[in-house]
Amino acid sequence: MNTEPLMYHALAEWWPLLSAPDEYADEAQMIANAARSCARRNVETMLELGSGGGNTASHLKGRFAITLVDRSSAMLDVSRRLNPECDHYEGDMRSVRLGRTYDAVLIHDAVGYMVCLGDLRAALETAHAHCAPGGCGIFVPDHTRENFRDGTEHGGRDDAGRALRYLAWTHPPDAAETTYTTDFALMLRDASGLRTVQETHRFGLFGEGEWLTLMQEVGFVPHVRTEAGMPFHHGPRRIFIGVRPEE
Numbered sequence: 001m002n003t004e005p006l007m008y009h010a011l012a013e014w015w016p017l018l019s020a021p022d023e024y025a026d027e028a029q030m031i032a033n034a035a036r037s038c039a040r041r042n043v044e045t046m047l048e049l050g051s052g053g054g055n056t057a058s059h060l061k062g063r064f065a066i067t068l069v070d071r072s073s074a075m076l077d078v079s080r081r082l083n084p085e086c087d088h089y090e091g092d093m094r095s096v097r098l099g100r101t102y103d104a105v106l107i108h109d110a111v112g113y114m115v116c117l118g119d120l121r122a123a124l125e126t127a128h129a130h131c132a133p134g135g136c137g138i139f140v141p142d143h144t145r146e147n148f149r150d151g152t153e154h155g156g157r158d159d160a161g162r163a164l165r166y167l168a169w170t171h172p173p174d175a176a177e178t179t180y181t182t183d184f185a186l187m188l189r190d191a192s193g194l195r196t197v198q199e200t201h202r203f204g205l206f207g208e209g210e211w212l213t214l215m216q217e218v219g220f221v222p223h224v225r226t227e228a229g230m231p232f233h234h235g236p237r238r239i240f241i242g243v244r245p246e247e
Contacts, residue, residue, distance in 0.1 A: 004072075005199055005201055006197060006199055007184065007186075007199065007201075008052070008072045008074065008075050009072055009074050009075075010074075011186070011188075011197065012053070012072065012074035012075050012077070012078055013074070013078065014162070014164055014186075014188060015052075015053040015075065015078050016053065016078065016082075016159065017156060017157050017158070017159055017162065017163070017164035018155075018156065018164055018166055018186070019053065019055060020055070020157060021054075021055040021058045021059070021082060023055070024055045024056050024058070024059055025059050027056065027108075027140075028056050028058075028059030028060050029059070030227055030239075031056070031060065031106060031108075031138055031140070032060060032063050032064075034136075034138055034225065034239065034241055035064075035103075035104040035106075035136060035138060038136045038138075038223065038241045038243055039103060039104060039134060039135050039136040039243065040134035040135075040136075040243060040246055041103055041132065041133075041134035041135055041246075042103065043064060043103040043104050043135070043136075044064060044065060044103055045064060045065045045066075045067070045102045045103045045104070046060060046064040046065070046066045046067070046102055046103065046104045046105070046106060047066070047067045047069065047098070047102040047104075047105045047106070047130050048060075048066060048067070048068050048069065048105075048106045048107070048108065049069050049093040049096070049105065049106070049107045049110070049123065049126060049127065050069070050070060050071075050093050050107055050108065050110025050111065050113070051068035051069060051070045051075075051076075051079060051088075051108075051110075052070055052072075052075050052078075052079070052108075052110060053075050053078040053079050053082065054068060054078065054079030054080075054082045054083045054086070055082070056106075056108050057079065057082075057083050057086060058082050058083055060106075061083055061085065061086055064103075064104070066083075066086050067086065067087045067088075067089070067098070067102065068083065068086050068087065068088045068089070069088075069089045069090075069091045069093065069096055069098070070088075070090065070091075070110075071090065071091065071092045071093070072090075073090050076088045076090060093107060093110070093111075093122075093123045093126055093127075094114075094119055094122035094123050094126060095122065095126065096126060097126070097129060097130075098130060100130070101130055101131060101132040101135070102130055102131065102132060102135065103132055103135045103136075104131070104135055104136050104137070104138060105127040105128075105130050105131045105135070105136075105137045105138070106137075106138045106139075106140075107123060107127060107137075107138070107139050107140070108140045109140060109141065109142050111123060111139055111140070111141050112141055112142050112143075112203040112204060113201075113203060113204070114204045115178075115179050115202055115203065115204040116178070116204060117206070117210065117214065119204065120204060120206060120210075120211075120214060121214050121217070121218065124137070124139075124214055124215055124218045124220070124242075125218045127139070127218075127242070128218045128219045128220060128242070128244060131220075131242075131244045132244065133244055133245065133246045133247040134243075134244065134245075134246040135243075135244050136241055136242060136243050136244070137215075137220055137241070137242040137244070138239065138240075138241055139211070139215075139239065139240040139241075139242070140237075140239050140240075141206075141211075141238075141240075142203070142237075143180070143203075143205060144205070144206065144207060144208050144211065144238050145173075145177055145205055145206060145207040145208075146207060146208055146238075147236065147237070147238055148172075148173060148180065148205060149170075150170050150171055150172050150180075151170055152167060152168065152169050152170070153167075153168045153170075154166060154167045154168070156187075161190060161191060162188075162189065162190045163188075163189045163190075164186065164187065164188055164189075165186075165187045166184060166185065166186050166187070167184070167185045168182055168183070168184050169182065169183045169184075169185075170182045171183070173205050177205060178204065178205060178206075179202055179203060179204055179205055180202075180203055180205050181200050181201065181202050181203070182200070182201050182203065183198065183199075183200050184197075184198065184199055184200070184201065185197075185198050186198070208224060208238065211224070211240050212224065212240070215240060215242045219244060219245075220242025220243060220244060221242065221243045221244075221245060222240065222241070222242050223240070223241045223242070223243070224238055224239070224240050224241070225238070225239050225240075225241065226238060227239055
């Protein structure tokens, strides 16, 4: 997270054409099921850290009173248009403190931008600090070291005189297997013509044992689940759930 990807800042207004809300319905259902089955209290409130354009929240807000936090003000603006009934706050998942707790805390795939164990620990500490006793934290990385797969994805859509197409090319991890990169090529067409943008995003890659150890160290009782056939993934996806003990 040492650089600011154009995708989430200067190009944030294009986000709905890159990643549409309707693609998140199944994953949101999985998250809601995990929260309700693992928490030791009724789940009525949820905090999402690294909420981006609010696509996941658009399917969860009918189930929970959801508060959204992201470090990008531009992405929060996108989310506010999609989720005007939700509270939005600008903040970094490693350090933000809202001064209240929630029945569940979610960090979706934005947790991938934690590129070292220190960053991941800080994000988990933030989740724990905002999790009520008996509540749970839900963490949904795209990859763990054990289930990593490289490859390509493509997509995009048209809307109101604009169009976007993208190619995402994920490469094998570095020699130490602690990070990996994805190259994004974006083609953007509007009334001014066609332009192309390319940028590289770097992500952290951690083993399941590291995840479970850190979750336990920050105060969660950790669990891991396998969810097969989730969107954007070929094969089973591992999600991590931490229960904060009741006091």
